[in-house]
Amino acid sequence: MPNAALISQKIAKPHLEIEGDCALSGEFSISGAKNSALVLMAASLLTEESLVLQNVPQLTDIDGMSEILLAMGIGLRRSNDALHINASGLKHVELPYELVHGLRASFFCIGSLLARLGQAKIPLPGGCEIGARPVSEHIKGLKALGAYINVEHGVVTASVPGITNRLKGADIVLDCPSVGATETILMAAVLAEGRSSIENAAQEPEIQDLAKFLNAMGAKVSGAGGPKITIEGVKELHGCNYTVMPDRIEAGTFLLAGAITRSVVSVTPVIPEHLSSVLQKLRDCGCSLEITDNEIKITPKEIKGVDITTQPFPGFPTDLQAPFMALMATAKGTSVITEKIYENRMQHVAELQRMGASIRLQGNTAVIEGVPNLSAAPVCGGDLRSTAAMVLASLSAKGVSKVEGLKHLDRGYSAIEKKLNKAGAHITRY
Numbered sequence: 468m469p470n471a472a473l474i475s476q477k478i479a480k481p482h483l484e485i486e487g488d489c490a491l492s493g494e495f496s497i498s499g500a501k502n503s504a505l506v507l508m509a510a511s512l513l514t515e516e517s518l519v520l521q522n523v524p525q526l527t528d529i530d531g532m533s534e535i536l537l538a539m540g541i542g543l544r545r546s547n548d549a550l551h552i553n554a555s556g557l558k559h560v561e562l563p564y565e566l567v568h569g570l571r572a573s574f575f576c577i578g579s580l581l582a583r584l585g586q587a588k589i590p591l592p593g594g595c596e597i598g599a600r601p602v603s604e605h606i607k608g609l610k611a612l613g614a615y616i617n618v619e620h621g622v623v624t625a626s627v628p629g630i631t632n633r634l635k636g637a638d639i640v641l642d643c644p645s646v647g648a649t650e651t652i653l654m655a656a657v658l659a660e661g662r663s664s665i666e667n668a669a670q671e672p673e674i675q676d677l678a679k680f681l682n683a684m685g686a687k688v689s690g691a692g693g694p695k696i697t698i699e700g701v702k703e704l705h706g707c708n709y710t711v712m713p714d715r716i717e718a719g720t721f722l723l724a725g726a727i728t729r730s731v732v733s734v735t736p737v738i739p740e741h742l743s744s745v746l747q748k749l750r751d752c753g754c755s756l757e758i759t760d761n762e763i764k765i766t767p768k769e770i771k772g773v774d775i776t777t778q779p780f781p782g783f784p785t786d787l788q789a790p791f792m793a794l795m796a797t798a799k800g801t802s803v804i805t806e807k808i809y810e811n812r813m814q815h816v817a818e819l820q821r822m823g824a825s826i827r828l829q830g831n832t833a834v835i836e837g838v839p840n841l842s843a844a845p846v847c848g849g850d851l852r853s854t855a856a857m858v859l860a861s862l863s864a865k866g867v868s869k870v871e872g873l874k875h876l877d878r879g880y881s882a883i884e885k886k887l888n889k890a891g892a893h894i895t896r897y
């Protein structure tokens with residue numbers, strides 16, 4: 468075996484080998500939404516009664532969150548796609564840094580811990596590959612609800628002063644429609660004394676799923692999904708059996724897999740209105756769509772360049788910016804993609820360029836000149852969605868690509884190569 472191959476075999480990191488120029492067909496089965504399931508797990512701390520979460524995806528992020536809940540003394544058991552949770556044994560209010568640092572959603576537990584036990588000690592989640600990821604809005608909201616917060620040595624120590632140990636309702640206006648801050652404040656306010664409101668709230672579908680879950684537990688939340696949410700505090704919450712909504716980002720990723728391979732595929736279950744802005748851009752760039760209330764079928768025609776700017780919901784979701792750029796790299800003509808949510812979410816540009824994409828990057832704006840064919844190459848994703856973009860580009864490229872970054876990919880896509888191979892791809896995991 469020639470030296471290079473020998474060396475690469477010796478140092479090969481876990482990767483996917485993807486045969487390009489492939490055609491896909493059939494139906495992609497969409498799993499439960501990662502970014503909803505994680506926050507519902509945090510909200511499960513709010514009651515001592517047993518509850519069941521159905522349609523929980525098999526992801527390393529879910530495993531990580533399960534580990535954190537177990538470390539806090541929560542009873543948790545998985546059976547197939549259901550999580551059986553009982554937080555009556557909740558006793559540790561301090562989350563270990565090594566578990567929190569890699570899983571931002573665990574910070575959202577601060578709201579439910581304060582509401583349930585009146586205290587919490589959680590490390591700051593810190594930044595990640597895509598940005599600084601501050602939590603100032605979360606902390607501002609909790610302070611408004613009466614929590615005492617001290618941030619020292621990278622740890623947020625929070626407590627509820629007074630003998631009742633109960634937060635007080637308040638009217639909160641967010642400086643930015645932060646998804647996590649809206650969720651953290653919601654979870655704190657549902658057990659607060661009196662009425663609360665959140666203005667400039669995030670409107671993502673995950674917020675609506677959380678509000679539905681909390682109301683199923685006996686909370687009184689109204690207006691979720693809009694810019695102003697109102698919460699009437701209650702004394703306690705009870706258990707429930709709740710099904711997590713389908714993952715809109717996974718569904719969008721597989722629609723883009725159909726578009727980039729010029730294949731007719733469908734995704735189900737899906738809630739089409741969770742993807743309105745993405746579906747519009749798919750139509751604008753040359754795909755026809757057949758939509759029912761829980762299925763979307765895509766038929767790509769000639770794909771041409773369209774412009775995208777990421778925005779909070781209902782605008783174009785930042786989590787599909789990288790996968791959509793992979794499609795634009797193979798489109799006819801020019802497209803301009805601007806990332807407005809995160810300061811460093813363009814790492815996939817360099818990797819796409821290695822595959823022959825013609826992209827000019829100015830700050831957070833990429834100008835893409837579509838090319839007839841990408842060429843297979845060894846590439847590496849720097850975060851969850853840029854790795855997904857590399858998988859899509861490899862499906863289209865001429866030749867066999869090697870995609871590294873599986874530790875990112877497996878956080879947000881459940882057995883992505885199994886689902887793609889079922890639709891006709893040729894992907895092997897090493």
Ligand code: EPZ
Nearest residue numbers: 502572600601602603604605645646647648786808809851
């Ligand atoms: C959630 O992150 C998602 N993660 C992200 O998905 C998603 O990209 C993001 O929402 C936006 O839709 C989970 O739900 C676990 P934000 P979150 O607070 O809550 C700034 C994926 O790939 N900001 O809405 O952290 C922040 O810097 C992940 O699945 C402040 O300035 O998002 C960012 O620029 C990636 N101050 C912007 O808001 C704050 O206090 C959006 O952040 C909070 C946020």
